[in-house]
Amino acid sequence: MMRHLNILNYALNSLYRRKFKTFALLAAYSFTIAVIASVLFLTHALKTETNALLASAPDLVVQKMLGGRHDLIPIQHAESINAFLGVQQTTPRYWGYYYDALIKANYTLIGAGSGSQHLDLLEGRLPTKPDECAVGKGVSMLRGAQLGKDLILINNKNMGVLYKVTGVFSSASSMFTNDLVVLTDRAIVEFFDLPQNKATDLAVTIPNKREIQTIAAKIKKKFPDTRPITKNELIKTYDLVFNWRSGMMLTLFSGAIFAFCLLAWDKATGISADEKQEIGILKAIGWSTSDVLLLKFWEGIAISLVSFFAGIIIAYIHVFSFGAPALTPIMKGWSTLFPLFQLQPNINLLHLYTLGFFTVIPYLASTVFPIWKTATTDPESVMRG
Amino acid sequence: MQQEQKKALVHRLTLTDPAIWTEARYTRHPSQADLFSPFQDAPASFDHFPAGSIIAPPPFSSEQSP
Numbered sequence: 532m533m534r535h536l537n538i539l540n541y542a543l544n545s546l547y548r549r550k551f552k553t554f555a556l557l558a559a560y561s562f563t564i565a566v567i568a569s570v571l572f573l574t575h576a577l578k579t580e581t582n583a584l585l586a587s588a589p590d591l592v593v594q595k596m597l598g599g600r601h602d603l604i605p606i607q608h609a610e611s612i613n614a615f616l617g618v619q620q621t622t623p624r625y626w627g628y629y630y631d632a633l634i635k636a637n638y639t640l641i642g643a644g645s646g647s648q649h650l651d652l653l654e655g656r657l658p659t660k661p662d663e664c665a666v667g668k669g670v671s672m673l674r675g676a677q678l679g680k681d682l683i684l685i686n687n688k689n690m691g692v693l694y695k696v697t698g699v700f701s702s703a704s705s706m707f708t709n710d711l712v713v714l715t716d717r718a719i720v721e722f723f724d725l726p727q728n729k730a731t732d733l734a735v736t737i738p739n740k741r742e743i744q745t746i747a748a749k750i751k752k753k754f755p756d757t758r759p760i761t762k763n764e765l766i767k768t769y770d771l772v773f774n775w776r777s778g779m780m781l782t783l784f785s786g787a788i789f790a791f792c793l794l795a796w797d798k799a800t801g802i803s804a805d806e807k808q809e810i811g812i813l814k815a816i817g818w819s820t821s822d823v824l825l826l827k828f829w830e831g832i833a834i835s836l837v838s839f840f841a842g843i844i845i846a847y848i849h850v851f852s853f854g855a856p857a858l859t860p861i862m863k864g865w866s867t868l869f870p871l872f873q874l875q876p877n878i879n880l881l882h883l884y885t886l887g888f889f890t891v892i893p894y895l896a897s898t899v900f901p902i903w904k905t906a907t908t909d910p911e912s913v914m915r916g
Numbered sequence: 917m918q919q920e921q922k923k924a925l926v927h928r929l930t931l932t933d934p935a936i937w938t939e940a941r942y943t944r945h946p947s948q949a950d951l952f953s954p955f956q957d958a959p960a961s962f963d964h965f966p967a968g969s970i971i972a973p974p975p976f977s978s979e980q981s982p
Contacts, residue, residue: 584922637938639945650925760948
C-alpha cells in the first residue's frame with residue numbers, strides 16, 4: 532500500500548513538473564468527455580421526458596390515408612369506432628400548420644376541444660370564443676402576443692383574422708407548446724376552411740391498455756383506408772429519434788470520438804526523449820520494470836479520472852443548468868421556433884460506465900504500452916538515447 | 917409536481933409530439949407524418965430539411981404490408 536502511495540506521489544509530482552503539457556492534456560481530454568457526455572445526457576433526458584409526457588397522449592389516433600398521404604377523416608367514423616367494445620370515447624381532433632411569412636416560422640394551430648379551460652402551465656385560460664386564442668411562449672415572444680393583446684393570422688381565404696390572446700403557456704411547457712396557437716374547434720374549421728363533416732384525425736380513449744392493439748386492428752379492418760397510430764408507436768418514434776442508432780447520436784458522436792482516437796493514437800505512437808531519459812534514470816537508481824510501469828499507470832489514471840469527472844461535471848452543468856446551448860444549434864436545423872430545454876436531471880449510469888470504459892481504458896493502454904519497451908531496455912543505452 | 921402538470925397539459929390538448937423541430941410538418945409531428953412528406957416537393961426529391969437527418973422514420977407497425 533505504501534509503495535503504491537509513494538509511486539502515486541511521484542507520479543503527481545512528475546505531472547506537476549510538466550504542468551503546461553499536463554494542463555493541455557487535461558483540457559483536451561475533459562473537453563472530449565464533456566462533448567460526448569453532453570450528447571448522452573441531453574438525449575437521455577429528452578427521451579425520458581418525452582416518454583413520461585407521451586404516456587398522457589391519446590391511446591389511439593386514427594388518420595385517414597389517401598394515396599399514401601394523410602387526408603381529412605369523416606366525423607361519422609367516430610360513431611362507428613365508439614361502438615367497438617372497449618372504446619370509452621372518440622374525439623375529433625382539429626389541427627394544422629400555419630406558415631407565418633412575417634417571421635418565417637411555422638406554427639401548429641390546434642383546436643382546444645372540450646374540457647377545463649384552466650391549466651397549471653397556462654397563464655390565463657384556453658379560448659372559449661371563436662375570436663380568442665392561447666399561444667405558446669415562442670409565438671408570444673416572436674409576435675409580441677402577450678396576454679390580453681391581439682394576434683393576427685391570415686386564413687385560408689387570404690383574409691386577416693384577429694384573435695385576442697386569452698392565455699400564454701409557460702416556458703416550463705415549451706417543449707410541447709412552444710409553437711402552439713390554440714383556437715376553438717369551430718375557429719380552426721373556419722380558419723382552414725375545413726369541410727363541416729371532417730376532422731384532421733380522431734383521438735380514441737381506451738381504458739384497458741391491453742386492448743389498444745386489438746381495437747386498432749378492428750378499426751383497420753372496418754376502415755381499410757385509415758391508419759391507427761397507437762400510443763406505443765408514438766413513444767417508439769421518439770425512442771428511435773433519441774437512441775444511439777439514430778442519426779442524431781451518430782452525427783454528434785462521431786466528431787468527438789474521432790478527436791479522442793487521435794489523442795490516444797498520438798500518445799501510443801511513441802514517447803518523448805525527456806520521458807525516456809527519466810525512465811533510464813529511474814532504472815539506474817534501482818527502480819524495477821514493474822515500478823516504472825506502475826508509475827505510468829498512476830499517471831494515466833490520475834489524468835483519466837480527473838478529466839473524466841471534470842468532463843462529466845461540465846456536461847451536467849451544460850445540459851441541465853444552461854439547456855445545452857452548444858448542442859441546440861446542431862439540433863435546431865432550420866427551425867425558427869425552437870424551445871429552450873428545461874430538462875429534469877436524469878442520467879443513465881450505464882452510459883457513464885460505457886463512456887468511462889471506452890475512454891479511460893484506451894488512454895491507459897496508450898500510456899502504459901509505449902513505456903514497456905523503454906522500461907525493459909538497459910538504463911545506460913536509454914540514457915544515452 | 918411539474919411533471920404531473922405537463923402530463924395534464926398533454927392530456928387536455930391531446931398532444932402527440934413535442935414541439936422541437938418546427939421547420940417542416942414531418943419534423944414537427946414525426947409520429948403523425950406519412951412516409952411521403954419528406955420527399956413531397958418533386959419526383960426523386962431529397963429530404964432537404966436538416967432535422968430530417970436527425971429523425972429516423974417512425975415505426976408503422978400497425979400498417980399491414982402490401
